[in-house]
Amino acid sequence: MAQTLLKMNNITKTFPGAIALDNVSLQVEKGEIHAIVGENGAGKSTLMNVLSGVFSHNEYVGDIEYEGKHCKFNTIRDSEHVGIVIIHQELALVPLLSIGENMFLGNERGKYVNIDWDETFAKADSYLKLVGLNESSRTLVKDISVGKQQLVEIAKALAKDVKLLILDEPTASLNESDSRKLLDLLLDLRQKGVTSILISHKLNEVEYIADKITVIRDGAVIKNLDKKTDSFTEDDIITAMVGRTLTDRFPKRNTSIGEVCLEVKNWNVYHPLYEDKKVCDNVNLTLRKGEIVGISGLMGAGRTELAMSIFGKSYGQKISGELILNGKKIQLNSIKEAIKEKIAYVTEDRKDEGLLLNNPIYINTTLAKMDKVSKYNVLDLDLEVKVSNEYKQKLNTKCSNVMQNVGSLSGGNQQKVLLSKWMFADPDVLMLDEPTRGIDVGAKYEIYTIMNQLVAEGKSVLMISSEMPEILGMCDRVYVMYDGRIVAEFTKEQATQESIMSAILSSAKGV
Amino acid sequence: MKFYQTIIDAMKKNGMLMALIGVVILFQVLLIATGKGVLLTPANISNIIVQNSYVVILATGMLLCILTGGNIDLSVGAVVCVIGAVAGTLIVNMGVNIYVSIALCLFLGIAIGAWQGFWIAYVGIPPFIVTLAGFLYWRGVALLILDGLTISPFPSNYLNLFTSFIPASKDVLITPEEAVFIKTVTITIGAIICLLFLAYLIKDRITKTKKGYETDSMVVTISRFMLISGGVMYVIWLLANHKGIPIVLVILGVIVLGYSYFTNKMVPGRHFYALGGNAKATRMSGIDTKKIMFFAYTNMGFLAAVAGLVVAGRFNSANPAAGTLYELDAIGACFIGGASAYGGTGTVGGSVVGAMFMGVLNNGMSYLGLDANLQKTVKGLVVLAAVVFDVLSKRNTKSK
Structure with missing residues (x-):
């Protein structure tokens, strides 16, 4: 005993x-x-x-x-x-x-x-x-x-x-x-x-x-x-x-995938400090309208670095390669330009890089696109509160009101505020980096539902995730990254836990 | 009941303002009780405003620096001295037109600020180091310009710009007829200010209702109007019984209102709060954080120049010791007024309250005739007590 x-x-x-x-x-x-x-x-x-x-x-x-x-x-x-x-x-x-x-x-x-x-x-x-x-x-x-x-x-x-x-x-x-x-x-x-x-x-x-x-x-x-x-x-x-049976942990969605929205060609990125270290090695990927594409891989595979370097070169140096957005070749030299071209990157680190924790929800919501709530640089505070309330309802954020500081919310609700912030920036392409890290099952389901709504509106989502079930449950297509390279691509039907892991392991052996 | 709650919340939110009112009442009572006079006399109120004008001007600039992440500018006192020295040389020694001189001085202030801002924002040298160096060499530059001597007196047209009153001018003896005239004009100006405020409140309510936004309850709006315009009218009435509105108060009003608007309602102002709240997140939102830092210090240089001109006018001289320890007064006013030492929170209004708090404390104690050494001790302890009171009352509202 x-x-x-x-x-x-x-x-x-x-x-x-x-x-x-x-x-x-x-x-x-x-x-x-x-x-x-x-x-x-x-x-x-x-x-x-x-x-x-x-x-x-x-x-x-x-x-x-x-x-x-x-x-x-x-x-x-x-x-x-x-x-x-x-x-x-x-x-x-x-x-x-x-x-x-x-x-x-x-x-x-x-x-x-x-x-x-x-x-x-x-x-x-x-x-x-x-x-x-x-x-x-x-x-x-x-x-x-x-x-x-x-x-x-x-x-x-x-x-x-x-x-x-x-x-x-x-x-x-x-x-x-x-x-x-x-x-x-x-x-x-x-x-x-x-x-x-x-x-x-x-x-x-x-x-x-x-x-x-x-x-x-x-x-x-x-x-x-x-x-x-x-x-x-x-x-x-x-x-x-x-307290209820989750018959399905991932909400269903009717996919209607359109034409190619974002194309990344021969993308190379070097480490910001060690200029000989290649972090992204000749990456090619495509993203279609209405599609959720996953990037799977081990930590340190270069997934976050890839997304951030696309997002206005916010990571790395000596970046080379082509970005083609809606058939047009573009250059993004700053985050400001990336936001202007309707590309958004939702960070994996919401506390450090995403939110102003000691500021209220409404200030966070409008931060990335303040031109929408201002005229001649003068803010319309009432409008800010109004739109923040709209996102609060749309995403079902649990808070007493939008004046509440973000730091006092639970992780799941903080993530929703972060998503509101980038949805408010009206992006066509959303890069979500670990969008459900550290949040509970119920909030995860809600985030997935929001992702489904976004692609239903014809937007494209690129999701980086370390959680295999999420990649398998949500993505229409999956890229597997290893050591800065894309080593495999699977359709929803081909992708299984085994196929992804074996793609990673076989490239690990090849080195 | 809900109304009662709103009042309690408002008082807790403005803990420092309550502390200021408390100190004013305390000195008023103490002075009357000891038979040493009255704090709230027309001449004395006018004095407190004029004496502390430089703190308010500097604190406004300092607040923007602090907002970016608790960064301070240690060089402002020395810059005040440099500007005074340059103004004295130009106006007194060389006889340059005063408006040209003022413009040159303001431009010099901006240039000094931009020089320091460049090292801080674009080279990445810590603000403490850059401005500590500035604290040393700007004082040196001022001494070189002045050759260690004091320049005075300034011509009367310069003094009039900074030390006269609306509508009276400084040196004229006031006859009873003039006193009535001053009273009428001053009170009329006060009434106009209150009416403008009322018009703004009404317009705000109308637009809010029109666009379907939430408005405060009518009772709250009315009591807000009553309290604020009551306060304004009381000060105006005191000033009316003296010589009218000091020109410096007008300069302060423009600066305080302008910068309040900037920080509260403008996009670049919001960027300051964002940068102090979370620098990485701000950068990742596509905001140019270096530009904000550069602007904060450039602007500090500009306001230090304004303060330098005001101070030169008030003392009617440019002297090598001008501006000594002004940086600490400004930094103190911001922190007493509720700015966070980590950046991201704080208001212009709070800094004004902080500056006035220190001013009333100094003034009241000298009136009481306290020993100078004792004054310092009391001042330090009261500042600590006031901030503790403010922090604790805010903490209580949070946990609710």
């Missing part, structure tokens, strides 16, 4: 005006991987914040029992003291410090005020080995990939003698192979007695790794699933999460 490590009893947490958690109970056994799933805003992160002491014990109602003892945490430090470590979605590493320094930040090795650097780096190296990361602990964090940084976070947790590891969306920004590596590491740690709580939107991962699943919806536990006794398929989980 497994031992109970953690019991959270009847946790209720309210924010002014809203109940975030309503009488939630959670039980975790020693040595299991316990997944918590739910839509964005369901209360998963709040629950974990209660557990890890982000909220002190007098800010919520309920009781936490950990290793058989009642716990009252005031700060994160208290919970770390007993071996509970949380790794947030946004990594908390200092880029300009080395891996070793980061790993023992706030937990420095040495005596009194002196830091023993030899011990620090030696220990750090041993933990890095444990998580299978082949880097020196003296490497600066900014010089390693996001996937590796995630492993550093886990090594950091291990350095704190973790017993219960909480991971909030650990694979959100990782590609498939890095994600797999991370999940296997968690399985490995389970063997070593580390219990994990995993919050994830990626249900295939949950299905792969979890021993138990708790489904949360609207601040309450809807369902507890156990791998031993219950059926554990993605569909079951989704049904519990959204």
Whole structure:
């Protein structure tokens, strides 16, 4: 019989005006991987914040029992003291410090005020080995990939003698192979007695790794699933999460594909810093009116770089090649020109490159095309609010009003504001870079519906995505990129998970 | 109930304005209680406005720099001094026509701003470094021009431009008949301003209803009009009992209204907020961020020149120490007025309130006869307290 490590009893947490958690109970056994799933805003992160002491014990109602003892945490430090470590979605590493320094930040090795650097780096190296990361602990964090940084976070947790590891969306920004590596590491740690709580939107991962699943919806536990006794398929989980059966995760659409809209010929792009490094190598692609074309590939294949270099040369140097828009050869030397030619690029990084988080929705909506709401450079504020409201309704953005700051919206709604912004710019060609990253199943469906509306209006969509089901479910045609080159093209009928992966793998071998 | 809520929200949103009113009332009470006079006398109000005019002018320019991402301009005090020196040399020493001299000085200010803006925007040198260097060498240039000496006095036609009053001129003794005349003209001007404001509100409501936009409730609009025009009329009445409206106040009014319009209602103004909010996202929206940075510093140079001319007029001299620490007054006014140290938020009106807050504080304490050392201590602490109050009251509105 497994031992109970953690019991959270009847946790209720309210924010002014809203109940975030309503009488939630959670039980975790020693040595299991316990997944918590739910839509964005369901209360998963709040629950974990209660557990890890982000909220002190007098800010919520309920009781936490950990290793058989009642716990009252005031700060994160208290919970770390007993071996509970949380790794947030946004990594908390200092880029300009080395891996070793980061790993023992706030937990420095040495005596009194002196830091023993030899011990620090030696220990750090041993933990890095444990998580299978082949880097020196003296490497600066900014010089390693996001996937590796995630492993550093886990090594950091291990350095704190973790017993219960909480991971909030650990694979959100990782590609498939890095994600797999991370999940296997968690399985490995389970063997070593580390219990994990995993919050994830990626249900295939949950299905792969979890021993138990708790489904949360609207601040309450809807369902507890156990791998031993219950059926554990993605569909079951989704049904519990959204409270309805999603018969189809991708909305249907009647395709009516027209003539060629955008043609990219012999497109070459070099890295902005290393001028000998080719990032896009002789890329050719076509995009037709009313068509959704996907670009699949591993992270670092050059997909984002391709889209950005087309979008007014906003990435790279020594760009050569031809762009043909509606049969006319065009030159796009700046983003302004690209917007004028009705091309839009919706970034994968909405927080850093897409939105003004501390500004209201209406300012974000009109930002890329302010001539539409101004005369002689004078803005019509009322008109701005009006059009923003129209997009709010069209995209079903959930907010109190368009004066609300974008930063206070959930990820899915932020993505909708970002889409509004670029739809407002009236593009004929939309390049969507990871349009559903980090948002929940329901919002994803809505974004897909919007994409379908756009192509139904005769626009063209070029979608970059790392999520295979999305590529297969939404695209009329798929290009596969590897190392800056397009290595394969599939029609909807030809495209399968296997065919795409084998295209990538065979080109990987060819190098 | 809803109306009540609107008032509370409006007060929280204008926390700094509330703090300013609080300080005014506090000094008024303290001064009367200690029998040392009254803060709100016609002459004193006129004084506070004139004394702090340079802060308001500089703070308006500084706000645009701060909006771009918390960037500041440390060189403005030195530039004020350079402009004063050039104006003194041209007008006093060389006898050049004052209008030609003013034009040359403004042009020089723009050139200085463009020079600094070029390094910041197009070469990518951090603003702090470029303007710190400017802080040093512009002061040096001013000393070279002045040869370490003070130039004075300025001719009376120059002084009249910056220090006279509408309708009275400065040095004339005021007879009772003239006092009545001043009162009538000043109050008429005040009434016209209020009527213009009313006309604007009505026109705004009409267009909004016509186009089917949402409007504020009638009660809110009326109380807004009453409060603002009440405030304006009170100040006007005080000024009317002195010498009328200082010309500097007219210059301030034009600058404040003009730049408020620019930041609130114009596309390039919006670009400033966007750049400070998220530089990458702004660039990815097809906006030329370098141009914005260049404009911010060029404009700062222009406004520093305006301030330099005003200051030269007020002190009736161009002296080597003019403008010392003015940059901190301007930066302080912006931050006290609610601008974010990270850029992207802040208003021209807020900076004016910030500048006035400091002005009233200085003025009130000297009237109270506080020891100069104590004044500095109190000033620092009160500024901290006021900003804490503002930040906390805003935080409360957010979490609702």
